[in-house]
Amino acid sequence: MDVSGSAERVLTLLGLLQQRQVWTGPELAGRLGVTPRTVRRDVERLRTLGYPVHASQGVGGGYQLGAGQDLPPLLLDDEEAIATTVSLLGGVADADAALRALAKLDQVLPVRLRHEVRALSGSVESFGGGRTPVGPEVLMTLARACRDEVEIGFGYRSAAEPRRVEPYRLVSSDRRWYLLAYDLDRDGWRSFRVDRMTGVTARTWRFRPRAAPDAAAYVQEGVASRVYPHQARFLVHAPADTVRAQISASAAVVRPRDDDRCEVLSGGANLDFVLMHVLALGHDFAVLEPPELARRCRVLAGKLLAAAPEPHE
Known part of the structure; x- marks a missing residue:
């Protein structure tokens, strides 16, 4: 069962019923992209949760939300609420649409779950969209720690010893989830892939927030450049x-220089590999740094010219 999908659909149905006095079944089915039978089932779910949804037959009939009554909270359990939030934050390409859906979710959740969902949504930044899923309970633990300013401990696949950090923000890329945190053992800011973290636990030690870098920009630059030699x-x-549409957000950082030019920052195990990727974009470009790459361009240009001699008259 698609828990987040069905919960989001019920939220959307509730929102539609609040927008207009009467909706017909086919109208709701069209707006939700489902069959009238699914609409009837979702209406029944709202009724069992305590929402007064009335149905009438004939001309002018349809579904109507009872007026003049306080609506009870939407009875999602913790797993459903967090799964819906993670789906919205991590899988919706339209940020405005995700924000509208989160606002609806916030209005109808019980107070306890509303506080938890706000912790998650307030602790997430992103670049790109669509990524490797991770357990919502891990994201929730990290989001709470960011909100409550408490240290966390965890194991990490690339390290023999457990890590101890001050968490700052969760960052979602076009591929993965990351945590930006201050590494207490290495005395500096680090980004950690959440799918490589194990045994994540919140500690009892609180910390005073430090001056932090821009979370999304820091993680993106690290993913696209700093991790490479x-x-x-x-x-x-x-x-x-134009360039952002041609290259993955995890492969390069693209910064506007003016209306017609931009800077591209990238990294790789081999500078020739990075150069070929920029060349493949099909735009004129110049190497800004490092100097040895500019020299390498001239060497490669000579080899390319030699490979394509002038045709004989």
Whole structure:
């Protein structure tokens, strides 16, 4: 069963019933993208939860939300509420649509769950969309720790010893979830892949927040550049939006220079590999750094010219 999908659909149905006095079954089915039978089933679910949804037959008939009554909270359990929130934060490409849905969710949840969902939504930043799923209970533990400013401990696949950090923000990329945190053992800011964290637990020690970098920008630059042994920066003669549409957010950081140019920051195990990716974009460009890459361009240009001699007259 798609828990988050059915819960979101019921939220949408409730919102539609609040917007207009009467809806016919086919109208609701069309708006929700389901069959009239599914609409009837969702209406019954609202009724069992305590929402006064009336149905009438004939001309002018349809579904109507009872007027003049206080609506009870939507009775999602913890897992359903968190799964819905994670789905909205991590899988909806339209940020405005996700925000509207979260606002509806916030209005109809019980106070206890509303506090938890706000902790998650308030602790997440993103770049890109659509990523490897991780357990919602892990995300919730991390989000609470970010909100409550308490240390967390966890194991990490690339480290032999347990880690101890001050969590700041969860960041979702176009591939994965990350945690930006201050590493107490290494005395510096680090980003951690959430899918590589094990045994995540909140500790009892509270901390005073430090001056932190921009979470999404820090993680994106790390994913696209800092994790590699070689980094390169290019000036590309094309608008930033055009280049962003051509290259994955986890493969490069694209910063506008002006309306017609942008800077591209990327990294790789081999600078030739990075250069070929920028060349494949099809725009004029210049190497800004490192200097050795500019020299490498001239060497490769000579080899390319040699590979394509002038045709004989």
